Amino acid sequence: MATLVQEAVPAGGAATSSPAETVTLRLWRGDARGGEFRDYTVENLGGEVVLDVVHRIQAEQAPDLAVRWNCKAGKCGSCSAEINGKPRLMCMTRMSSLDVSEPITVSPMRGNPIIRDLVTDVSYHFAVARRIPGFHPGPPEPDGTYRMSQVDVDRVQEFRKCIECFLCQNVCHVIRDHEDNKPAYAGPRFFVRLAELELHPLDTLDRRELAAKELGIGLCNITKCCTEVCPEDIHITDNAIIPMKERVVDARYDPIAWLGRKILRRPAPTPAAEVASLTPAGRSGEVISIEPRTPPGGPA
Amino acid sequence: MAEHETHVVDVLVIGAGGAGLRAAIEAHERGARTAVVCKSLLGKAHTVMAEGGVAAALRNVWPEDSWQVHFRDTMRGGKLLNNWRMAQLHAQEAPDRVLELEAWGALFDRTPDGRILQRDFGGHRYARLAHVGDRTGLEMIRTLQQRAVGLGIEVYMECKIVRLLRDASGAVNGAVGFYRESGSFVVFGAKAVVLASGGVGKAWKFTSNSWESTGDGHALALWAGADLIDMECVQFHPTGMVWPPSARGILVTEGVRGDGGVLRNRDGDRFMFNYIPDFYAKETADTIEEADQWYDNKKDFRRPPELLPRDEVARSINAEVKAGRGSPHGGVFLDIASRRSPEYIKRRLPSMYHQFKELADVDITAEPMEVGPTCHYIMGGVRVEADTEATTVPGLYAAGEVAGGMHGANRLGGNSLSDLLVFGRRAGLAAAEHALGTGEVALDLAQADEVIAEALAPFGRERGENPYAVHHDLQETMQDLVGIIRTESELLEADEKLDELEQRAGVVSVEGHRQFNPGWHLALDLQSMLAVARCTTRAATARKESRGGHTRDDYPNPDPELAKLNMVTRLDPSGAVTVAPEPLPEMPEELKALFDEEH
Numbered sequence: 001m002a003t004l005v006q007e008a009v010p011a012g013g014a015a016t017s018s019p020a021e022t023v024t025l026r027l028w029r030g031d032a033r034g035g036e037f038r039d040y041t042v043e044n045l046g047g048e049v050v051l052d053v054v055h056r057i058q059a060e061q062a063p064d065l066a067v068r069w070n071c072k073a074g075k076c077g078s079c080s081a082e083i084n085g086k087p088r089l090m091c092m093t094r095m096s097s098l099d100v101s102e103p104i105t106v107s108p109m110r111g112n113p114i115i116r117d118l119v120t121d122v123s124y125h126f127a128v129a130r131r132i133p134g135f136h137p138g139p140p141e142p143d144g145t146y147r148m149s150q151v152d153v154d155r156v157q158e159f160r161k162c163i164e165c166f167l168c169q170n171v172c173h174v175i176r177d178h179e180d181n182k183p184a185y186a187g188p189r190f191f192v193r194l195a196e197l198e199l200h201p202l203d204t205l206d207r208r209e210l211a212a213k214e215l216g217i218g219l220c221n222i223t224k225c226c227t228e229v230c231p232e233d234i235h236i237t238d239n240a241i242i243p244m245k246e247r248v249v250d251a252r253y254d255p256i257a258w259l260g261r262k263i264l265r266r267p268a269p270t271p272a273a274e275v276a277s278l279t280p281a282g283r284s285g286e287v288i289s290i291e292p293r294t295p296p297g298g299p300a
Numbered sequence: 301m302a303e304h305e306t307h308v309v310d311v312l313v314i315g316a317g318g319a320g321l322r323a324a325i326e327a328h329e330r331g332a333r334t335a336v337v338c339k340s341l342l343g344k345a346h347t348v349m350a351e352g353g354v355a356a357a358l359r360n361v362w363p364e365d366s367w368q369v370h371f372r373d374t375m376r377g378g379k380l381l382n383n384w385r386m387a388q389l390h391a392q393e394a395p396d397r398v399l400e401l402e403a404w405g406a407l408f409d410r411t412p413d414g415r416i417l418q419r420d421f422g423g424h425r426y427a428r429l430a431h432v433g434d435r436t437g438l439e440m441i442r443t444l445q446q447r448a449v450g451l452g453i454e455v456y457m458e459c460k461i462v463r464l465l466r467d468a469s470g471a472v473n474g475a476v477g478f479y480r481e482s483g484s485f486v487v488f489g490a491k492a493v494v495l496a497s498g499g500v501g502k503a504w505k506f507t508s509n510s511w512e513s514t515g516d517g518h519a520l521a522l523w524a525g526a527d528l529i530d531m532e533c534v535q536f537h538p539t540g541m542v543w544p545p546s547a548r549g550i551l552v553t554e555g556v557r558g559d560g561g562v563l564r565n566r567d568g569d570r571f572m573f574n575y576i577p578d579f580y581a582k583e584t585a586d587t588i589e590e591a592d593q594w595y596d597n598k599k600d601f602r603r604p605p606e607l608l609p610r611d612e613v614a615r616s617i618n619a620e621v622k623a624g625r626g627s628p629h630g631g632v633f634l635d636i637a638s639r640r641s642p643e644y645i646k647r648r649l650p651s652m653y654h655q656f657k658e659l660a661d662v663d664i665t666a667e668p669m670e671v672g673p674t675c676h677y678i679m680g681g682v683r684v685e686a687d688t689e690a691t692t693v694p695g696l697y698a699a700g701e702v703a704g705g706m707h708g709a710n711r712l713g714g715n716s717l718s719d720l721l722v723f724g725r726r727a728g729l730a731a732a733e734h735a736l737g738t739g740e741v742a743l744d745l746a747q748a749d750e751v752i753a754e755a756l757a758p759f760g761r762e763r764g765e766n767p768y769a770v771h772h773d774l775q776e777t778m779q780d781l782v783g784i785i786r787t788e789s790e791l792l793e794a795d796e797k798l799d800e801l802e803q804r805a806g807v808v809s810v811e812g813h814r815q816f817n818p819g820w821h822l823a824l825d826l827q828s829m830l831a832v833a834r835c836t837t838r839a840a841t842a843r844k845e846s847r848g849g850h851t852r853d854d855y856p857n858p859d860p861e862l863a864k865l866n867m868v869t870r871l872d873p874s875g876a877v878t879v880a881p882e883p884l885p886e887m888p889e890e891l892k893a894l895f896d897e898e899h
Contacts, residue, residue: 045545047547063766063822064811065818068341070340070348073655078340078341092658115815115816119481134450145399145416150409153409160438202405
């Protein structure tokens, strides 16, 4: 096309007078037994994201290159990887934001066991999801529907934006470098889920003991690594983890204050007896099977 | 016997988008042992990309709304090719399905009195779409996913189904697939199978669809002997991104227009006023002054032409670009920046703001977007019974995009998410009832062995073609010859090219081993895409008129006689795709009367 528009290059970046003719990706190739980085050089077409270049390498040079992706629009959270060491979504990382005069390194998420090439085993996260008792509303209005105010909904919608890319889980150093912590730790994505349920205007379950005793929220020492990598800009540490930690403390020292806070948000008071009867214990025994199974070398 | 694992369940659901999850939840709650198989990870299905909302006559914003009005809008939008009974059930049951989602934890945007807020969309007479900003699909899939997980439903992730299995009587009783992660095979025995596999967009070059939309369910049904209907009816969404090239086709929600955005050509003109069809003239504003007052006063003013149904808008954009009045990258301008405040835009359309900022470096609160048509949805699909979603093959059900009939020749925005819920539930219910009344499954493992051997064949071929090259040529063929505007000579040319592509796809070879090998996955997905492409091409050749998403250059007008016919595609005994026109079910008089009422 004659009217090719030059992309803006950020000041201080690798600006040159004309775009490079080729780009090189240094991709990790291998499986659970081991592997190596290999360089692939393709034409620099401009206007692409990293995932586009990975796809062209797949189509032209390495048809068996394993990579997960779905929407290519930052909405599904499938194509997480580490780009020049930084955890990102490949579909939302523009080539023009990177210095293409050097090879660009793309490696699988380090926090997960490797399956093949850029694909990692994310089954741990799906297993944690099963351990959190789901939404449990109080009774509806007499007309059978629920009323909520936009301001109460907004607070929770920040957490509902989560696309489950698991980048936060990948950088959380509680588990990134300590595989043995995994059985006793849920990770930032699931602290967001807990906060979402805790703040949901209709939910009635108390999951604070679970958060403290089984999901290890106390292990988080709020280094904010998770917040920094969130592609949805969820304030994971400030808005989810810290308030959850405070509520867990409330549960131990001031249960009445917690109950009062939870009930006051609602237009119609929830009977205290009902709240008390809905402990998570009744539901936590449920087990589901999510395939695929953990391959050798995966988490216990 | 080939090595594989085996699972036997009552109901097997293929697909974990909105329809599949809703079907699985229903089947489980009806007491059937239920398993879901999905080609990606749980929660990543294409439903996640739905933006604008879920259409249901909740009457929270407009008490004048009713199922009857929603039904009429849907039928008119579908150019009356819809299965009337599906459109009726859909309009009647959508409100309950939305409220049920809320009881399962979904958080929709609210009205001032705390009820579910509804937004305007093309073709809907009243503001009707329950929504969460512009990420309604994510909210819906997360709610269903969490519900399914809480119920303990079995989920087999990253598993591709290659073929359905049938018993001696021809009834479906299972499926063969493989785990993408390991490449190892799995055989499912099931008393009932629900197809909920979504769409076919990946057969076209510019599409809003993800890699998964390869028409697997359409093809599985066809190969199992089921009928497909109206496969020529493909929706090209009017507003996909056109620039940068890598983002071409990615969807821009109709919510932009519902919330005040307008379409302009190179000269800044709101060209849609020049393309108002007679069919919609009575209810469409013909001046800018009137159109702009409609957003706040729907009683006294008529709706802007930017909110005509998608087929009309897509054709108009296409015509404007062809006439040389397009934007620099071959689209038109979608402008909300000059019409709404930055705060409003960011609150109502947060993911559109994010998408354009990140992918195109465009700030939609300050500049117009460049947009053009993108292959988005197939209205046609597996022929089903309206009340049960039973296909023409015993034991096989279909719901969601893979099923045909509900949307006729053109789908209204927002009717897809409600379709998934209404018919997902009905399919799950009927499949569970069928399964609970059926004896033990007698699997024919020899059939499974044949399927497995065939699926592994690409590994054994040397120096065959690369499947990516065949896929590329298929996409070019469908985009150029079976795209938004069609004509007989090009359709016949496409049919010939498909012969050649089928031959090439039959001899592709795959490098490497079976573990997570995308080349191999594509080699098998190609078989589905080619089957769908053939059905669409032949049905499009047979429908010699223009109707909804199907536009013929050589037959530019609708033909009232063809309005009474479905184009039915099926395999003949030799395995070739045939097309036969068959009459639509007749609408009862009391529903016909709805179309005569003044509004």
